[in-house]
Amino acid sequence: xxxxxxxxxxxxxxxxxxxxxxxxxxxxxxxxxxxxxxxxxxxxxxxxxxxxxxxxxxxxxxxxxxxxxxxxxxxxxxxxxxxxxxxxxxxxxxxxxxxxxxxxxxxxxxxxxxxxxxxxxxxxxxxxxxxxxxxxxxxxxxxxxxxxxxxxxxxxxxxxxxxxxxxxxxxxxxxxxxxxxxxxxxxxxxxxxxxxxxxxxxxxxxxxxxxxxxxxxxxxxxxxxxxxxxxxxxxxxxxxxxxxxxxxxxxxxxxxxxxxxxxxxxxxxxxxxxxxxxxxxxxxxxxxxxxxxxxxxxxxxxxxxxxxxxxxxxxxxxxxxxxxxxxxxxxxxxxxxxxxxxxxxxxxxxxxxxxxxxxxxxxxxxxxxxxxxxxxxxxxxxxxxxxxxxxxxxxxxxxxxxxxxxxxxxxxx
Ligand SMILES: [Mg+2]
Numbered sequence: 001x002x003x004x005x006x007x008x009x010x011x012x013x014x015x016x017x018x019x020x021x022x023x024x025x026x027x028x029x030x031x032x033x034x035x036x037x038x039x040x041x042x043x044x045x046x047x048x049x050x051x052x053x054x055x056x057x058x059x060x061x062x063x064x065x066x067x068x069x070x071x072x073x074x075x076x077x078x079x080x081x082x083x084x085x086x087x088x089x090x091x092x093x094x095x096x097x098x099x100x101x102x103x104x105x106x107x108x109x110x111x112x113x114x115x116x117x118x119x120x121x122x123x124x125x126x127x128x129x130x131x132x133x134x135x136x137x138x139x140x141x142x143x144x145x146x147x148x149x150x151x152x153x154x155x156x157x158x159x160x161x162x163x164x165x166x167x168x169x170x171x172x173x174x175x176x177x178x179x180x181x182x183x184x185x186x187x188x189x190x191x192x193x194x195x196x197x198x199x200x201x202x203x204x205x206x207x208x209x210x211x212x213x214x215x216x217x218x219x220x221x222x223x224x225x226x227x228x229x230x231x232x233x234x235x236x237x238x239x240x241x242x243x244x245x246x247x248x249x250x251x252x253x254x255x256x257x258x259x260x261x262x263x264x265x266x267x268x269x270x271x272x273x274x275x276x277x278x279x280x281x282x283x284x285x286x287x288x289x290x291x292x293x294x295x296x297x298x299x300x301x302x303x304x305x306x307x308x309x310x311x312x313x314x315x316x317x318x319x320x321x322x323x324x325x326x327x328x329x330x331x332x333x334x335x336x337x338x339x340x341x342x343x344x345x346x347x348x349x350x351x352x353x354x355x356x357x358x359x360x361x362x363x364x365x366x367x368x369x370x371x372x373x374x375x376x377x378x379x380x381x382x383x384x385x386x387x388x389x390x391x392x393x394x395x396x397x398x399x400x401x402x403x404x405x406x407x408x409x410x411x412x413x
Pocket of ligand 1: 232234258259284
């Protein structure tokens with residue numbers, strides 16, 4: 001803000017040049033000034049895989065000739081690390097600020113003419129995420145600023161609970177209690193799947209349905225009617241049985257119900273979504289905006305659930321969410337990362353208008369929080385609070401990471 005005295009000085013014609021010379025550098029940004037673009041070049045991309053409860057966290061470090069490094073996390077699963085080392089030649093020597101260009105350069109090089117494949121997309125997302133961290137550090141702003149600015153200061157986290165493999169209601173109620181009271185979560189999800197892997201024909205009997213209703217009623221009894229409670233059916237059932245069960249839950253005020261049928265068929269899911277009052281959610285298995293297209297255009301779900309690392313990275317997530325908002329479909333972000341990928345996801349969630357909640361996985365792992373350096377708990381009272389530091393503001397806890405390495409490439413070697 002220019003003060004009245006400064007304005008009068010300039011308006012009076014007295015030494016406009018000396019006025020500019022006395023201003024902070026940010027107000028001197030003139031057309032001829034040099035920018036940060038073109039000054040930094042990527043030197044290498046390195047990886048470290050750290051054991052989580054069910055998966056490995058594939059961490060990615062992008063180094064530069066300026067000494068600044070960016071940290072990211074790729075999607076889980078075998079083959080990801082190989083893809084990262086296979087594709088990194090596409091970004092070495094490039095300016096890290098050209099993030100979208102480099103994303104498409106990697107996609108084109110890794111698969112014929114931009115064809116999408118799961119592991120490749122998840123690997124590229126790890127590099128893309130680290131590029132955002134680098135960009136924030138080079139430009140000295142948090143990543144959410146680069147993505148358009150934050151809509152909120154803190155993000156509601158929902159807990160993907162350790163759903164008990166039993167039809168008895170007691171352990172389910174105990175799990176809900178532990179999630180709320182021990183970890184402080186204010187929203188949670190249960191995998192209603194006590195018959196894991198046994199139903200090749202995708203049927204769900206009326207006996208099973210009644211057992212699940214009983215389990216949900218018991219959990220509701222513990223949490224109360226207004227606690228955000230959601231259910232994941234893990235793509236297990238046929239359309240008719242899934243719908244019959246979903247309609248039995250319509251009086252339970254479920255927050256959302258996730259993946260009732262296999263994920264590929266947008267028309268089949270749209271049929272279920274239109275036939276029930278329960279909000280239907282899907283998306284963790286979809287890669288890039290291209291595979292999202294039928295689900296958004298057909299309004300196949302009520303709530304979208306992209307996974308930042310699986311769908312291609314931060315910018316791809318924002319593109320998908322902004323597109324879904326044309327149909328007023330909000331976003332509940334999927335996440336199973338270490339704190340690195342969780343906080344990275346948090347930055348894009350902060351910058352997405354329609355964000356509702358971000359998932360938390362593996363938090364029961366004793367060293368989960370300690371993968372990064374932190375003061376106090378990472379989740380505060382059920383929320384992720386983002387700070388104002390450059391990039392993601394993350395420093396790895398090297399001792400903890402080294403202790404739980406799973407890949408023979410070592411710690412960013
Ligand atoms: Mg799920």
